Amino acid sequence: MQQSFGVTVTDRGAIILSKSISVDGYADGAIVRVVTHIHSDHLLDLSRSIRYAEFIAATPLTLDLLGALGHRIPEHKKLPMPIGMKVQVDDGVLRLVRARHIPGSASVVFESSEFSAGYTGDFKLPGTDILRGLDVLVIDATYGLPEWVRPWQEEIDYLLADIVLDELRKGSPVHIYAYNGKIEEVMLLLREMGVDAPYLVGVRHYRVLRVLEKHGYRIGDVVLESSREGWEVKRSRWYIRFSHYNGWRHSNGRDAVHILLTGWEFSEPYKRLSTNRLIVSFSDHADFSQLVEYVKEAKPKLLLVDSYRGGRAARVFALYVSRRLNIPALAVP
Numbered sequence: 001m002q003q004s005f006g007v008t009v010t011d012r013g014a015i016i017l018s019k020s021i022s023v024d025g026y027a028d029g030a031i032v033r034v035v036t037h038i039h040s041d042h043l044l045d046l047s048r049s050i051r052y053a054e055f056i057a058a059t060p061l062t063l064d065l066l067g068a069l070g071h072r073i074p075e076h077k078k079l080p081m082p083i084g085m086k087v088q089v090d091d092g093v094l095r096l097v098r099a100r101h102i103p104g105s106a107s108v109v110f111e112s113s114e115f116s117a118g119y120t121g122d123f124k125l126p127g128t129d130i131l132r133g134l135d136v137l138v139i140d141a142t143y144g145l146p147e148w149v150r151p152w153q154e155e156i157d158y159l160l161a162d163i164v165l166d167e168l169r170k171g172s173p174v175h176i177y178a179y180n181g182k183i184e185e186v187m188l189l190l191r192e193m194g195v196d197a198p199y200l201v202g203v204r205h206y207r208v209l210r211v212l213e214k215h216g217y218r219i220g221d222v223v224l225e226s227s228r229e230g231w232e233v234k235r236s237r238w239y240i241r242f243s244h245y246n247g248w249r250h251s252n253g254r255d256a257v258h259i260l261l262t263g264w265e266f267s268e269p270y271k272r273l274s275t276n277r278l279i280v281s282f283s284d285h286a287d288f289s290q291l292v293e294y295v296k297e298a299k300p301k302l303l304l305v306d307s308y309r310g311g312r313a314a315r316v317f318a319l320y321v322s323r324r325l326n327i328p329a330l331a332v333p
């Protein structure tokens with residue numbers, strides 16, 4: 001079996017890249033805690049790391065988002081790492097690499113004279129820089145089962161923009177439901193696709209969007225739902241309202257078209273449930289075929305699949321990689 005050089009995923013979900021580096025979870029003795037992005041399953045035991053680690057490292061955007069979401073990191077512990085910046089840790093170099101998932105996301109690499117290791121974090125393709133030729137690669141495999149494929153994954157952006165524009169043109173406001181992070185990703189995407197209707201949001205997203213704007217993202221017209229302006233925008237019926245996934249259960253108002261974005265729809269790109277309710281198969285994670293594509297290109301000497309977050313799918317994916325791609329692979333923990 002290939003050597004792992006101490007790289008692992010602990011049973012509390014921390015990815016250990018070197019003795020002083022823990023990623024997305026707490027580990028005793030880690031001097032640097034890296035945060036790949038702001039999803040809660042990657043902020044495990046963060047307050048403990050803030051207390052005991054010397055540095056909390058992340059992209060400048062992720063650090064600011066953590067602040068906006070109420071995580072108090074003392075200034076002297078913040079280690080903002082723009083993509084590509086190198087930081088000396090142990091006897092090697094730590095750096096972040098571009099990953100497409102939600103705003104601020106990054107993959108992580110550590111290279112020393114003895115070994116090289118990396119963690120993909122959550123990602124999808126294209127738009128993620130593949131970590132090639134490492135001794136040990138830790139991969140996120142949320143959609144690790146062979147049947148979890150969305151062949152339309154690379155065209156779905158256009159399809160979603162089409163659906164939204166179509167409904168707006170027919171005079172119907174659009175309500176979109178998705179997980180945090182994905183909401184911001186979709187907001188940016190729709191603007192890129194030329195959708196210019198005002199966005200109506202609650203306080204949490206309003207705060208997050210202010211941070212994105214500070215970092216140069218262009219989000220256009222955003223209105224706080226509870227404000228007077230929000231009320232006026234609603235009356236105009238020309239708007240897109242964004243809410244958390246959980247709001248979908250109560251989304252039956254006849255006065256708008258309701259769209260749920262989910263990565264767990266594999267049968268077709270979108271489904272109309274009734275005249276004003278739709279499900280769109282939109283994910284911020286690689287599907288199975290993209291995971292295979294990633295691993296084939298990355299060709300690590302040893303692949304570790306994160307089963308803390310991936311569960312059974314991680315074990316199935318590790319088996320697939322070792323048998324079919326001929327790359328030693330294990331699910332950990």
Ligand SMILES: [Zn+2]
Pocket residue numbers: 037039101122
């Ligand atoms: Zn995530």
